[in-house]
Amino acid sequence: MKLDWNVGVYCKYVAERTRPSQELLQRIPPITVNYVTDLGCGPGNSTELLYNAWPNVKKIIGIDSSAAMVEEAQKRLPSCQFIKENINQWNFDGIKQDIIFANASLHWLPDHENLFPHLVSHLSDKGVLAIQMPNNFDEPIHTIQMPNNFDEPIHTLMGKVAAQPKWNITRTSAYKRPLSAETYYDILSSSGCSFIDIWQTTYYHIMPSTNSIVDWVRSTILRSFVENLTNEESEEFVKEYSKEISNAYPQRKDGKILFPMPRLFIIAQKH
Numbered sequence: 330m331k332l333d334w335n336v337g338v339y340c341k342y343v344a345e346r347t348r349p350s351q352e353l354l355q356r357i358p359p360i361t362v363n364y365v366t367d368l369g370c371g372p373g374n375s376t377e378l379l380y381n382a383w384p385n386v387k388k389i390i391g392i393d394s395s396a397a398m399v400e401e402a403q404k405r406l407p408s409c410q411f412i413k414e415n416i417n418q419w420n421f422d423g424i425k426q427d428i429i430f431a432n433a434s435l436h437w438l439p440d441h442e443n444l445f446p447h448l449v450s451h452l453s454d455k456g457v458l459a460i461q462m463p464n465n466f467d468e469p470i471h472t473i474q475m476p477n478n479f480d481e482p483i484h485t486l487m488g489k490v491a492a493q494p495k496w497n498i499t500r501t502s503a504y505k506r507p508l509s510a511e512t513y514y515d516i517l518s519s520s521g522c523s524f525i526d527i528w529q530t531t532y533y534h535i536m537p538s539t540n541s542i543v544d545w546v547r548s549t550i551l552r553s554f555v556e557n558l559t560n561e562e563s564e565e566f567v568k569e570y571s572k573e574i575s576n577a578y579p580q581r582k583d584g585k586i587l588f589p590m591p592r593l594f595i596i597a598q599k600h
Contacts, residue, residue, distance in 0.1 A: 341544055343374055345534055349461045349592050350375040350432045354382060356526060356596050360455050362427040367391040368416045368448075369434020373402030376409060379430060386427075392419050417444060425453040433592075436462040436505050445513070446520040452599040458522070460595040462507045464529060490569045507593050523600030527593070534588040539575045542588050543567060 362383045367376045370391030380389055391411040393399050402411045412419075416431075417438055429448055438444055448458055507513075510527045517525050536542055543551075547567070555563040578586050 342534075343372070345532070346371075346433070347374045347378070348532070349530075349594070350378055350430075352530070353430070353432060353459050353461045353594055353596075354378050356594070357428065357457050357459055358524065358596075358598060360427060360457065360598075363387045364424055364426045364453070365389045365428040365430065366419075366421060366426050368419070368429060368431040369393055369437075370402050370411060371395075371398050371433075373405035373409075373411070375430065375432045376402060376406055376411075379428065380406060380409060383428075388424075390422075392416060417447075421451045425456065426451055427453050427456045428459065429456070430459045432459075432461045433463060435460055436507060439505060441505075441508055441513075442516060445516050449517065449520040449522060449597065449599055454599060456599050458517075458595070458597045458599075460593075460597075462593050464507050464591045464593040465589070489573060490566060493569075510593070513595055517595070517597040521599050522597040524596070524598035526596040529591055529593050531589055531591040534590060536578075536586040536588045539571050539578070539586065542574050542578060542586065543571050545588070 363386055365379050365383060365386055365388070367379055367389070370376045370393045373391060376389065376391045383389075389409045391399070391402050391406075391409060392414050393402070393411070394413065394415050396413050399411045399413045402409075416434060429452060431448075435441070435444065445458075452458060508516075510529070514525055514527060534545075536545075551567070551570075555566055558566060578588060580586055
């Protein structure tokens with residue numbers, strides 16, 4: 330059974346998860362805004378930023394594939410509309426959008442060569458596509474040698490545990506490594522975008538313990554590794570994963586742990 334997102338665990342680090350949205354929003358050029366869509370809105374923290382930035386727009390819609398996230402977002406912002414839908418199946422109600430905002434959502438989807446032009450096609454003239462994606466495939470949490478039954482090094486510390494005979498969990502990664510900045514530039518410039526701004530920032534999250542890093546991923550990618558385990562098996566799996574995290578992310582002198590999180594940002598304005 331596929332597990333839904335745990336809103337409470339996800340929101341444990343809502344300030345850290347919201348900061349990239351704030352910085353992405355600040356780089357959007359000034360335009361007239363009437364229609365806004367938040368793709369992968371989560372619990373509505375990013376949508377709230379958009380609502381506060383443009384309180385008089387005609388419509389703000391949040392899209393998320395998680396029923397739990399949509400329910401939480403609707404509670405947070407009752408005046409906005411939230412819809413449970415897959416991003417790559419949403420047609421924007423046939424309305425050209427002035428802002429399409431996608432914070433930490435598009436890395437779950439494949440085929441960016443076609444997805445990004447598709448999103449641009451739904452922008453109004455001068456409309457803006459604003460994207461942020463984790464770009465942490467070269468961090469320790471990813472970069473270890475994996476057995477052949479894992480097609481990508483996605484959270485490979487989890488994969489290292491999962492591949493043990495006692496678990497024998499095989500999976501295909503839904504979490505995709507972003508393309509290069511150069512490739513995204515070519516895709517967007519060929520899709521009718523005249524202004525493109527691309528940058529990367531590494532956030533060094535200061536974590537009190539190994540368990541904090543486990544909690545960070547427990548609400549996202551870890552779900553797919555434990556969804557078919559019993560509660561007891563799941564806890565044992567998490568304990569073994571926590572040991573791998575301890576080896577990969579050593580404590581600093583004060584006992585805390587630095588958890589680097591590189592993130593790729595893209596602003597693209599349609600001409």
